[in-house]
Amino acid sequence: MSGLLRIWAVLRKELTQLRRDRVTFGMIVMIQLIQLLLFGYAINTEVRHVPVGVVDQSQSGLSRVLLQMVEATQVARVTRHFTSMEEAEAALRAAEVRAVLIIPKDVDHRVARHPSVGLGLPPSTDEETSRPVAQWLVDGSDTLIAAAIKSLRNMPLAELLDKPANRGVPTFEVALLYNPEQRTAVNIVPGLVAIILTMTMIMFTSAAIVRERERGNMELLITTPVRSMELMVGKIAPYILIGAIQVTIILGIGHVLFRVPINGDLLHLAAVTLLFITASLTLGLIISTIAVNQLQSMQMTVFILLPSILLSGFMFPYEGMPVAAQYIAEALPATHYMRLVRGVVLRDVAITHMWPDMLWLAGFIVAGLAVASMRFKKRLD
Amino acid sequence: MTEAVIEAQDVSRHFGQVQAVQGLDLRVERGLIYGFLGPNGSGKTTAIRLLTGLLGPTRGKINVLGLEIPRDADKLRRHIGYMTQKFSLYDDLTVGENLDFIATIYGLSSHARRARIDALLQTYELTDKVDRLAGSMSGGQRQRLALAAAVLHEPELLFLDEPTSAVDPENRRDFWEKLFDLSAQGTTILVSTHYMDEAERCHKLAILETGVKRADGSPEQLMSAMGAKVVELAAPGLRQLKKTLIALPEVISAAQLGARLRVLVSDRVADPIAFLRNQADVPADSELSLTRASLEDVFVTSTGKRAAS
Ligand SMILES: Nc1ncnc2c1ncn2[C@@H]1O[C@H](COP(=O)(O)OP(=O)(O)O)[C@@H](O)[C@H]1O
Numbered sequence: 043m044s045g046l047l048r049i050w051a052v053l054r055k056e057l058t059q060l061r062r063d064r065v066t067f068g069m070i071v072m073i074q075l076i077q078l079l080l081f082g083y084a085i086n087t088e089v090r091h092v093p094v095g096v097v098d099q100s101q102s103g104l105s106r107v108l109l110q111m112v113e114a115t116q117v118a119r120v121t122r123h124f125t126s127m128e129e130a131e132a133a134l135r136a137a138e139v140r141a142v143l144i145i146p147k148d149v150d151h152r153v154a155r156h157p158s159v160g161l162g163l164p165p166s167t168d169e170e171t172s173r174p175v176a177q178w179l180v181d182g183s184d185t186l187i188a189a190a191i192k193s194l195r196n197m198p199l200a201e202l203l204d205k206p207a208n209r210g211v212p213t214f215e216v217a218l219l220y221n222p223e224q225r226t227a228v229n230i231v232p233g234l235v236a237i238i239l240t241m242t243m244i245m246f247t248s249a250a251i252v253r254e255r256e257r258g259n260m261e262l263l264i265t266t267p268v269r270s271m272e273l274m275v276g277k278i279a280p281y282i283l284i285g286a287i288q289v290t291i292i293l294g295i296g297h298v299l300f301r302v303p304i305n306g307d308l309l310h311l312a313a314v315t316l317l318f319i320t321a322s323l324t325l326g327l328i329i330s331t332i333a334v335n336q337l338q339s340m341q342m343t344v345f346i347l348l349p350s351i352l353l354s355g356f357m358f359p360y361e362g363m364p365v366a367a368q369y370i371a372e373a374l375p376a377t378h379y380m381r382l383v384r385g386v387v388l389r390d391v392a393i394t395h396m397w398p399d400m401l402w403l404a405g406f407i408v409a410g411l412a413v414a415s416m417r418f419k420k421r422l423d
Numbered sequence: 424m425t426e427a428v429i430e431a432q433d434v435s436r437h438f439g440q441v442q443a444v445q446g447l448d449l450r451v452e453r454g455l456i457y458g459f460l461g462p463n464g465s466g467k468t469t470a471i472r473l474l475t476g477l478l479g480p481t482r483g484k485i486n487v488l489g490l491e492i493p494r495d496a497d498k499l500r501r502h503i504g505y506m507t508q509k510f511s512l513y514d515d516l517t518v519g520e521n522l523d524f525i526a527t528i529y530g531l532s533s534h535a536r537r538a539r540i541d542a543l544l545q546t547y548e549l550t551d552k553v554d555r556l557a558g559s560m561s562g563g564q565r566q567r568l569a570l571a572a573a574v575l576h577e578p579e580l581l582f583l584d585e586p587t588s589a590v591d592p593e594n595r596r597d598f599w600e601k602l603f604d605l606s607a608q609g610t611t612i613l614v615s616t617h618y619m620d621e622a623e624r625c626h627k628l629a630i631l632e633t634g635v636k637r638a639d640g641s642p643e644q645l646m647s648a649m650g651a652k653v654v655e656l657a658a659p660g661l662r663q664l665k666k667t668l669i670a671l672p673e674v675i676s677a678a679q680l681g682a683r684l685r686v687l688v689s690d691r692v693a694d695p696i697a698f699l700r701n702q703a704d705v706p707a708d709s710e711l712s713l714t715r716a717s718l719e720d721v722f723v724t725s726t727g728k729r730a731a732s
């Protein structure tokens with residue numbers, strides 16, 4: 043009973059301070075708005091309009107049509123024309139263009155012999171039919187750009203000769219569920235909830251406690267009857283509310299601005315989110331028992347945040363990562379929440395079907411609180 | 424002998440190589456105002472933190488209000504009040520919110536809270552400041568707020584760590600009046616200071632230097648047991664005279680106070696006035712008189728140094 047009263051005292055104090063701290067309060071809203079817009083608009087794994095250069099050694103009508111076809115794919119945009127290979131390579135090195143298309147002198151001849159054109163001319167030797175029409179020189183350091191240019195490898199050539207395209211029957215039929223239009227934002231926005239919560243929840247709690255120690259408030263608090271656990275619960279409770287506000291804003295704006303569907307049950311969404319918020323707050327508490335000043339708590343937050351962005355499945359699919367990275371990812375609460383939130387929001391999975399991730403988060407909270415209150419001694423040394 | 428509320432035996436605490444407190448023996452009886460007098464770095468704060476259980480001792484035994492510290496520190500919390508050296512309430516809360524927070528932590532019901540806080544605001548002259556942010560108040564106001572918070576749960580034992588360091592002399596006098604009021608109501612007070620005049624107001628005190636207790640007792644006891652006599656000497660050319668006198672083994676210290684020289688002469692000399700007159704450098708027409716010892720003289724004889732103030 044008096045324990046509850048003490049928790050209430052800490053909680054109310056925390057809310058009053060938060061209300062006065064305009065900057066922090068503004069950050070709570072602004073950070074995520076900016077991130078949402080940045081990530082929502084900027085992150086696009088579909089590469090388009092790569093600036094490329096051309097070395098056209100044939101200068102024929104055919105080569106001009108070929109260029110138009112390349113541009114029509116929207117993958118590449120011809121920005122430069124070079125007269126020599128040296129010039130082209132220099133521009134590639136200077137990153138003025140990301141790839142160079144070299145059209146050889148005998149391009150007409152090569153096109154005519156190309157099997158995809160299917161002119162059925164006098165039998166050509168194997169060597170001749172296996173010769174490509176032109177060559178791409180790509181800055182391969184960025185694998186996404188390289189992959190985009192590679193996708194042009196089998197660009198159909200039939201149109202070049204005004205022949206109907208030879209559309210063969212595909213080996214597989216692919217039906218795209220949950221995100222049929224293949225918009226990146228649909229996958230990014232729910233993931234962004236996990237990333238923003240990871241950042242703000244860990245940062246705010248760890249800083250809130252470390253600040254108290256830095257300013258000397260802790261010396262007074264520990265001479266009062268307040269218990270470690272009461273202090274911690276009282277301190278993190280207001281942030282649960284703030285976390286809930288953040289999720290509402292991100293998904294709300296994501297829904298309106300980026301047409302992200304909310305397919306799942308809102309109650310299920312609330313349940314998994316509450317678990318994750320509490321897990322992140324617990325992590326912040328643990329950090330606060332290790333860091334001695336706010337700079338350190340900030341550094342430790344970033345130390346957790348970076349792998350959460352890179353390994354949680356937010357940027358790259360979990361399944362594609364090396365096994366070692368998967369182990370690290372499994373240790374991060376963000377990875378588990380990433381699965382849960384995408385599951386509920388995009389695929390309408392009932393949380394009863396995702397209990398391993400739920401259980402993991404619950405276990406993390408219990409263990410984390412135990413570790414934090416063990417480390418948080420009511421002593422100065 | 425009256426009951427002891429604080430007893431410490433051979434308590435030491437070091438931080439790495441630094442000996443913050445060394446072999447401290449202490450006995451504080453109920454109802455006293457007990458002082459820790461010492462310059463900065465002499466171990467006052469560390470000693471108070473050891474006695475309140477905020478720090479564990481490297482060695483030694485501590486008993487406060489019959490509880491073994493630091494083992495039973497949790498049980499001690501309700502019975503002691505602690506005013507830290509650095510203001511440790513919340514700058515971004517108002518006077519009223521700070522007091523309400525502390526009162527709730529101590530489990531006062533909302534009705535009891537209001538009555539107690541109103542009374543404290545009255546006593547510590549903060550009623551018209553109740554809606555001011557603590558961070559925007561003067562040193563004296565913050566100090567009164569901190570004291571109000573420390574006594575809110577009516578502790579029987581109060582620790583005050585340099586409570587007047589950020590306060591002007593007039594406020595210091597008022598503050599001590601409040602302490603005497605608390606003492607009269609039966610609160611035992613342990614207060615640290617580096618001001619001689621404050622130490623002189625204590626019933627008993629301990630002089631600390633580099634973590635070691637050099638002397639303890641009531642101010643009067645300390646002055647009479649000082650082992651030296653105080654002679655004031657008025658003469659021209661004091662600066663040169665001071666140097667020659669200090670070189671004498673019987674002279675413990677000499678300090679210039681305006682036109683006079685305050686000389687501490689060891690008790691080994693039976694007649695200090697005659698002794699000084701016989702010194703060749705002392706002009707024949709000098710005025711010499713024995714004066715009452717002050718606490719500063721006690722401090723100098725027990726530590727060999729003048730206090731910082
Ligand atoms: N937490 C600490 N870590 C390291 N050294 C400390 C710590 N606290 C105090 N000290 C050292 O112990 C000595 C006594 O300090 P303190 O008790 O604060 O003295 P006072 O309160 O009389 O000024 C000083 O030399 C100080 O530097």
Ligand SMILES: [Mg+2]
Nearest residue numbers: 467468508585
């Ligand atoms: Mg101190």
